Amino acid sequence: MADLEDNEFRDGDILQTLTRGLLVIACFDRVHRRMTPTEVARRVGLTRAAARRILITLVSTGYARVEGKQFELTARVLELGYAYLSSFGLPEIARTYMQEVSRELGESCSMAVLDRGEIIYIARAPAQRIMDQVLEVGGRLPAYATALGQVLMAALPDDDLTAMLDAYPPAPITARTITDRADLLARIEQVRRQGYALEDEELEVGVRSIAVPVRDRSNRVIAAMNVAAHVSRVPLADMTGAALSALRQAVNETERPIGHL
Structure with a gap:
């Protein structure tokens, strides 16, 4: 636990998929309530394919919904x-x-x-x-x-x-x-x-x-x-x-x- 106590994290300790998922959630705001994977990818700095996989995962877990090509967060994010x-x-x-x-x-x-x-x-x-x-x-x-x-x-x-x-x-x-x-x-x-x-x-x-x-x-x-x-x-x-x-x-x-x- 020394590395945690000293706040020293190795690159291998950071789960990149989770990091990207949190960035995708955070990129939605009052102005950008509904976005396509391409728009999300542009705002977060991901490939379209990676953004789309994350958005689909959020839909499957109830944190987002999709209508046509546009995705939006659901109220479950409030959890x-x-x-x-x-x-x-x-x-x-x-x-x-x-x-x-x-x-x-x-x-x-x-x-x-x-x-x-x-x-x-x-x-x-x-x-x-x-x-x-x-x-x-x-x-x-x-x-x-x-x-x-x-x-x-x-x-x-x-x-x-x-x-x-x-x-x-x-x-x-x-x-x-x-x-x-x-x-x-x-x-x-x-x-x-x-x-x-x-x-x-x-x-x-x-x-x-x-x-x-x-x-x-x-x-x-x-x-x-x-x-x-x-x-x-x-x-x-x-x-x-x-x-x-x-x-x-x-x-x-x-x-x-x-x-x-």
Whole structure:
């Protein structure tokens, strides 16, 4: 292990295929969302044949899709970002502030990231009630029916959002679940404008929640934080009042150590 401890790597230690695959993933951006193998090869400095093999491998593993001659990344690439968040310690940074929110409001506070058509819980501060349902870290829920998911969906570029809804069309969960595509897109646009998402019994009858984005130093949304409460305990006005205020304060404190200005 001496070579690892000294950060001295021999050429033979570096897996060139993996290096090239990561470069191919990284070459996609807001401007270059869909590319042919020739375009990818030009941006990364590979032969067309090598770029094509890597792209086909990404398709076969679910990290990319192909339509005609053009390839694009899928939301599964976010799993790589989730691995980063886990190693970075974002849940640990946020947990103290989430617990303060839960104590102040007497309601549960959660943090999640987006994975394809679902959210994954990465941190939880449950309310101290015996009968409250406990959602474990690692639990998944459909993004479109949750305030957390709607915040994360609102951060996606329009093309990525369209692709997500194509791949994971909304289905009814309660009578209030938004399943009409136009209505859901209108909700997402509202979330973008106001900076938070409020869902009312769209995921579970009797439960409402409000969520706000968590951003990194580049102002990218990397997670979302929410408060969930039973409708009998917290009226809508309180969700957009005390709950939203407490959430924003917790997010501000969480973002400070990761360099968001």
